[in-house]
Amino acid sequence: MKQLVIGALLGAFALTPVLAADGAALYKDKTCNACHGPTGNKPLMPDYPKIAGQNAKYIEKQMLDIKSGARANGNSAAMKGVMHLVSDAEIKDIAEYLSKLKP
């Protein structure tokens, strides 16, 4: 019973910070999938990048730079709107996850 209650609570608050450092869950929860596609290789717009299989170091830096505003070119304005949702540690996890996806 207790497990059920906990399960229901988790369901109800699916938006609260993800407990495990799970890149796949973060990728969805932070709405990355909305623009870059469910597996990182089907971007919404032709001028949004495919990111599946990208080098983790590179993509982590791009995320950090867009978040900080150091990178403000291209479509970064579109992405900056959600970057406050992602902590630096979570960025690392997402980058790690993306680097392992099939391009």
Add this chain to the structure above:
Amino acid sequence: MMKKLTLLAAAMLTATIALAAAPAPHKSGIEGKDYKWNAQEGEKMEALKMKGRVKEGEEAYEVCGACHLPSGAGRPDGTFPQLAGQHSTVLIKQMADIRAGLRDNPTMYPFAISLTDPQELADAAAYINSLCIPPTHGAYEGKDAAAQIAAGKDLYEKQCLECHGKTGEGNKEKFYPVIAGQHYKYLLRQMTEIRDGHRRNANPDMVKVIKPYTNEQLVAISAYQSSLVMPGAMCKAKPAAKKK
């Protein structure tokens, strides 16, 4: 004649290519001299006249759901507003304004233009209107919540109530949004942007009213508004874990 046609074709081709990945257009808004709020024109008027189809709207809403969630709840952190429970007129106006470049939203713009025509705007709005209202949303969470809400109530009743209604229900016919039960952080962000002239499709009457308010006052008003219950059909206590 032939030359003219060729020129026309070339112009059209250029337009199409430009459209493929064009940045959002920029339509003169609150900052312009000739701005008329909610001008009765454009695809908004077409969409408003159409009958929204819930079933087709569910499909159209799919791109929206990635951020606003399939439930239409948005996010308590205020990044994305709750859509469930909002007036269809308001939903259509905001979508049309973003598409027309009158409300700047670089994050949402590419999604907004993925809807093909006024009928899809009407459909998406109809689908959103068919959603039940999530029982919880982002509220003011400070220790002084009670005091903030009380102070906000006083302020709200002085100047906001006249348009947004006694219980924050807005006005569908007048395109005034429901603000009751919206995420606290979203309300605060929008009011701040309207006050500071950054929300370019704002109603000048509201801008005039809100101009003198301090940040602290906007916090209190947002706290109060988010403490109100959004009118409409609430979801059952256990939110449906709806499969996509």
